[in-house]
Every structure is written in structure tokens, then in C-alpha cells.
Amino acid sequence: MGDRTFLSWPFFDDRHRELADSIEKWAGDNLNGIDHENVDEACRALVKELGAAKFLHHTAIDPENAASRLDVRSLCVIRETLARHDGLADFAFAMQGLGTGALSLFGSEAHKQTWLHRTRAGEAISAFALSEPQSGSDVANIELSAILDADGYVLNGEKTWISNGGIADVYTVFARTGEGAGAKGISAFVVPAGAKGLVIAERLETIAPHPLARLVFENCRVPASALIGAPGQGFRIAMSVLDVFRSTVAAAALGFARRALDESIARANGRHLFGAPMADLQMVQGHIADMALDIDAAALLVYRAAWLKDSGAERVSREAAMAKLHATDHAQNVIDKAVQIHGGDGVRKGNIVERLYREIRALRIYEGASDVQKIIIARHELARG
Template sequence: MSDRSFLDWPFFDDRHRDLAASLEAWCDRHLPVDHGDADAACRGLVAALGAGGWLAHTGAGAGERLDIRTLCLIRETLARHDGLADFAFAMQGLGMGAVSLFGTEAQRGWLARTRAGTAIAGFALTEPGAGSDVAQTATTARREGTDWVLEGEKTYISNGGIADLYVVIARTGEGEGAKGLSAFLMPAEAPGLSVAERIEVMAPHPLARLRLDCVRLGEGARIGAAGQGFKVAMTVLDHFRPTVGAAALGFARRALDEALARVARVRPGGGRLADHQIVQGHLADMALKIDAAALLVYRAAWAKDGGAARISREAAMAKLYATEAAQEVIDMAVQLHGGDGVRTGVAVEGLYREIRALRIYEGASDVQRMVIARGLA
């Protein structure tokens, strides 16, 4: 088992330590799963995570708050066991984050299903011409009577094609740029919504480009106030960016575990790789990066749980450092495996493919650097 001494840090309460132990036991029984059919695997994982009670942590009822330390612990643990399980869990939270934080009582009715694992959520933010710069969103939502009519395209949408509902950010025109956006809750069966393209990526996940062709939604579809879509999206990301760092942390811990096992086992010339000083230096660097990432991730989560109104800088630091450090840790684990490190089916080869996307989604690394720099002014 990976080093769990970090659970004794003052960031955590006994309930977090109990949860981590329970989830570890659950993962040992249920993970990993077969990734051959990513759609089917994700559907099965959502159902299993719901039945296990883990998805209950992905949404908050009226008057409740999301516990970010819990979300981070769950993502770290799931990622260490199975990257697709982490993805399935994370998207139930990110997809319904806007509803948890800003939704009406009627919209919150969906939370019972997504938390039980009987409905799959998606967050439709990215567009072909608006990735990291949400202010450039081109998808529109116009009023027709009491309805909203949405037109445009969204791309690289996680759970695209298998989700039962999506939160969509669209331009409603209350102002220019970021001031003219609103958020909407869109069921997958809404007429005019179609999957224009399924997107294949290096670590298989359900992703799609969605086309919105005069999608008609009722009056109650808007989440939050008109013109507050940018605030809704950024608040959701503020809550969930530390959890991306936590997922990277889980990948990095697994990579270190695999590397430790490898260097203890391989005996070139009669000695262990682990006995070579240069290898020991690499292992020390890996452990150092992991602990530094964990400190940043759980500091951000602890600050938010402690009542901080915004943790934009802390979340950006956690996401940036943890994902970049995990890439380096995993790369070294591959190197220490030699030729086996690039063989399909070897754990570190899968981790190498899994980690790359985390440096891009929910704000690429250079975007996080800009957020941090603005926070220094």
C-alpha cells in the first residue's frame, strides 16, 4: 500500500481518515475494471460508486457545502487504483457542481439521481474557439416566450454521448465577454441536441463534440441569475481544481509504488537497482515531489472547507504543481522500468498516458500560472 502517513497531517479529521480506510478496502474489492469499452466501463463505475455510497459526496443539498478534502481523498485513492474510476467519480461532481452551488430546489432533484449513480452528468463548457478563455464562449441562448433556445457547439465534453444531463454555459447577452453568459441545465434527450463527434484520446474516456441546434429549454432551466454564467463556471472550477491535483497525486503515488517494487526486484549484475545511489536519488526526488504536491492540494482543500470565500490562487497552485510534478514522477518511473516501462499493459505505461490530460483540462498549466500571478498583485 502507498504511504498513508499524510493522513496524520492536521489538515484532516478522524472522519477523513475513516473514509480513506473504507474507500481503500472498497477499491481493493472492485478495482481496476476492464477499460476495453470505455462507455460501458464508465456506466458500470458510476453505478458501482453510487451503490457504494461514494457519489453521495459529489453533491450538496440546500444549506450544505461540498467537503473538498473528502473529494480530494476520494479522487486520490481512486486514481491510484484506476484512472477511469477517478474520471467517473469526478464528472458526477464537476457535472453537477453548478446545481450543487447555485441550483433551485427543482434542479436539485437531479442530485438524488447523480449521487445514487442512476444518472450520469456532464459539464459543457469548452468550445472549438473557447477553451481556457471562457469569456469567448460563442454558444447562444435566446428567449422565445418563456423558453430558452440554445445554439452552438461544445467540444471535448467529458461523458459526452453517455451523460443523462449537461450543465451548459451559453451567451445570453447581458454584457460583453464574461459579463454576458448564463448557465443552463440541459437533459440529454432535449430535441436539437446531438453528438457531432466522438473524440478518441490517448487514455480512453467518453468524450464528444456536441451540437446544439435550436435546443429548447423551459424557464426553469437557467442555473443562477442571468449574466452570472461566468461566475457559476469559475466557482465550480474553484471547488474542483484542487481535486484535479489530488487525482494527479494518486497517479504519482502509484508510479512511486511501482518504481519501488521494480528497483527492489531487478538485480543487474547480482545487485539490486535500489542499491545504486543514482537510483536512490531519483526515488528521493519522486517522494519529495509527491509530498510537496500533497501539501499544496490539501492546503487548498482545507482552506475552502474552512470557509474561505475564494481559493483561486491556492487551487491554481495545487493544480499546477501536482499535475506537473506527477508527470515528472511518472516519467521517472517509466525510466526505471527500462524497456518494460513502455510496454502496453504495464502499469506505468498506463499512468504515462493518463497523467498528460490533467495538465490541460480545467485550465491548462499556463492558465494556472496566470491565475497565480494575478493573485500576487
């Protein structure tokens, strides 16, 4: 079990500590032996199991409760714990939240009633379709079009690097509707996977296997009621969703880093070099100290951002960007040190730190690359002047 002393920090209420205990026990009982070779089936199974255990209730608002809201600290606690146990379990949980975030925050009553009961129960898988081949970080430059006619909207174009692409039951799709230039002309739509004209054009493989795909929309028709929010509101919707879930990416990185530190401590205490425990070597002690420092600093940034959002802040773009940038970049450093401490075993396929080494890299890219986070932080700082 990883370090849990952070749960005594004032960022948390008793319900968060109880949730941490609950997800820790569930993960320990259910996340041994996940099949990472068949990620589609593994993710489907994980979504069902997380739904049955009611942890997916945290990923979307309760459509029957008007006062329901997303609690970012709960999302972060769950993601950190799942990531520490198994990266694919974290992925399955996280994408349910990201995929339905727009429906929770801006969806119509019909959207919520149609989809949120199912995604919260693990009966439907969701996806967030924002990135395009020419506009990954530059969201305002998306080209997929949605043209309104008498029968609804017709979508044409591509999306790529879509998590859960190919296995999702519903996609939140961002398209250009033309109310204005750049960010002002984008709208959001809910598109069922079975919509005619939605094609899974390519499945994408990465160094850490996850369900990913390139989607093509060929005269894909959706009713006018598929619009989420108002026309031209899509950029605001996307940024609002990322404002909630970006901190949770940092929490997942924190979970990966904590596991790397735990494995390194066990390795250092259990292995002997030059007639003494590896832990007696000052260089190893230096690595362990650096890892612990990076982890605590990341945790402070992660849970500050989550607490601030839960406390009623309309936007936490600066704080979430700081959390994601620091947590993901420094988790990479922590895991690299863990590989070094493990020596040859650290790069052996199947070793936990080898898997962590592959898992962490994508977190520095998706939901806003590290370089983009620096731009966000800098713009906020410069605006203060």
C-alpha cells in the same frame, strides 16, 4: 497500498481518515480488471457501483439537507485513492461532481430535487459543458448562444472536449445570453440529454481513453426554468465550480504519482543489475528521492487548498491553481522517472506505468491548463503589490 502517513497531517479530521480507509478497501475489492477498451460501459458500471457504495454522495449536496455542503478534502481523498487504483474509476467519480457542481452551488430547489438524488445514487450521469472549439481556456469568449423568447431559451452552437459526452443523462451548459460583453454575458443551463436539438456530433479519442464528445446544439429549446442562477451569472458559476474541483484534479495527479512511486520501489527492490539489487544504484536512489519529494510537496499544496476551502474561504483560486499546477506537472515528472526505472517494460502496453504515462498528460490541460494556472497565480501576486 500507497503511503498514508499524510492522513495524520492537521488538514484532516477523523471522518476523513475513516473515509480514506473506506474508499481504500472498496477500491481494493472492486477495481481489479476494469475494461479500459469499452470505456462507455465501464464508466456506466463504475458510476452505478460508486453510487451504490454511497461514495457519490460526496459529489453533490444532499437536496434534503439545507446545511449540506461540498467537502473538498473528502473529494480529494477519494480522487487520490481512486486514481492510485484506476484512472477510469477516478474519472467516473470526478465527472459526477463537476457535472452537478453548478446545481449544488447555484441550482434551484427544482434542479436539485430533479437531478441530485439521481446523480448521487449513480442512477444518472452528469457532464460539464463549457469548452468550445475557439474558447478552451478563454471562457469569457464562448459563442454558443441562448436566446430568450416567450417559450424559454433556444440554444445554438457547439461544445467540445466534453467529458461524459455521449453517455451523460444531464449536461450543465454555459451559453451567451448577452447581458453584457465577455464574461458578463454568459449564463448557465441544465439540459437533459434527450433535449430535442442536442446532437452528439463526434466522439473524441485520446491517448488515455475516456468518454469524450463534441456536442452540437441546433435550435435546442429548454424552458426558462432551465436557467441556473441568474442571467449573466454563468461565468461566476463556472469559476466557483472550478474553484471547488480544481484541487481535486491535483489530488488525482497525486494518486497517479503515488502509484508510480510504489511501482518503482517494487521494481528497484525486486530487480538485480550488475550483481546487486537495482535499489543499490545511486542514480536509482536519486530518482526515488526526487519522486518522494515531488509527491510530498504536491500533497501539501493539494490539502492546503482543500482545507482552506472547507474552512470557509469564499475563493481559493490562487491556492487551487498552485496545487493543480505543481501536482500535475510534477506527477508527469514522477511518472516519467517510473517509466525510466522500468526500462522497456515501462513502455509496454498494459504495464501500469505505461498506463499512468498516458493518463497523466490530460490533467495538465483540462480544468485550466498549466499555463493558465501560472497566469492566475501571477495575477494574484501582482494584485498584492
